[in-house]
């Protein structure tokens with residue numbers, strides 16, 4: 258059982274990391290992809306890896322990258338060129354401990370419909386995100402690494418999904434490997450993403466009342482293209498959020514078993530089969 262997308266550097270999970278890793282291993286967890294979202298957390302994931310590599314050999318794989326939200330106007334107008342040049346240095350100096358590039362992608366949610374920023378600020382943020390994504394793709398190709406990508410549109414919009422598919426198709430061509438993590442977009446784009454040979458990461462949203470769209474996407478996704486993920490500490494499965502006896506209300510990697518159970522129910526397949534195939538998928542993508 259593997260968790261293909263978790264933010265160990267994000268609070269409150271960061272403060273609970275020792276227990277979280279122990280819980281994951283006790284639950285049968287074998288691998289997890291520890292994802293960064295900026296330069297600081299890119300260093301941090303490598304530190305966490307160093308701290309636990311003796312206690313839990315091969316448990317943690319690392320992904321370094323800049324989350325698209327970093328280019329939203331409130332984040333001090335960071336530029337992609339500057340951020341990427343620093344990211345390149347981290348990659349160059351630590352390449353043997355880096356297994357993936359990300360999280361990167363495009364995030365138009367909370368950007369397109371805002372009234373507190375003007376047209377130019379919005380366009381600049383979008384351009385920086387696109388430049389950053391293209392540069393992440395180049396890095397992934399140069400180091401032959403898979404990518405973990407994020408795409409989130411404003412409600413009832415599909416600009417973000419369209420743009421990300423366009424960029425991947427133009428820049429990534431055939432050599433791009435990776436996962437569209439937490440995909441919640443339109444079903445019509447799902448096939449295009451699958452045709453690009455990408456995996457789809459499913460998480461706790463599957464267990465939410467509001468997750469009907471994602472449950473439909475899951476039904477349409479072949480099991481050979483599915484990865485389990487928690488996106489912890491975000492998106493705890495429904496029963497974690499609603500269990501009154503549980504004191505830990507945030508997500509943790511051990512919750513990936515709940516995701517596997519949900520997939521097993523929705524797809525009407527045995528949980529053993531879900532675990533076996535998603536394990537193989539993770540290993541093919543991140544451990545090669």
Ligand SMILES: [Zn+2]
Pocket residue numbers: 262264292360488
């Ligand atoms: Zn994430």
